[in-house]
Amino acid sequence: MLYKKMYATLVGRVDTAVSDLAGLALLGPCDQEHVLKIAEDLRQALLEAEELYLDAEKDS
Numbered sequence: 765m766l767y768k769k770m771y772a773t774l775v776g777r778v779d780t781a782v783s784d785l786a787g788l789a790l791l792g793p794c795d796q797e798h799v800l801k802i803a804e805d806l807r808q809a810l811l812e813a814e815e816l817y818l819d820a821e822k823d824s
Contacts, residue, residue: 766820770813777809 781802788794788802 766816770816773813773816774809777805781806 784798784802784805785794788798
């Protein structure tokens with residue numbers, strides 16, 4: 765179950781980030797602020813998945 769939660773967290777966020785990047789590309793030049801926001805969203809998804817994993821290790 766843990767890996768399903770981790771997978772869902774990462775895949776959902778990556779899908780959103782890819783959609784956001786595609787949207788920026790269609791609008792023309794990407795501004796730094798939007799790109800950095802997307803990068804931070806991806807970083808947060810990784811941290812959330814890592815926390816799920818570490819919390820599961822503590823509980824076992």
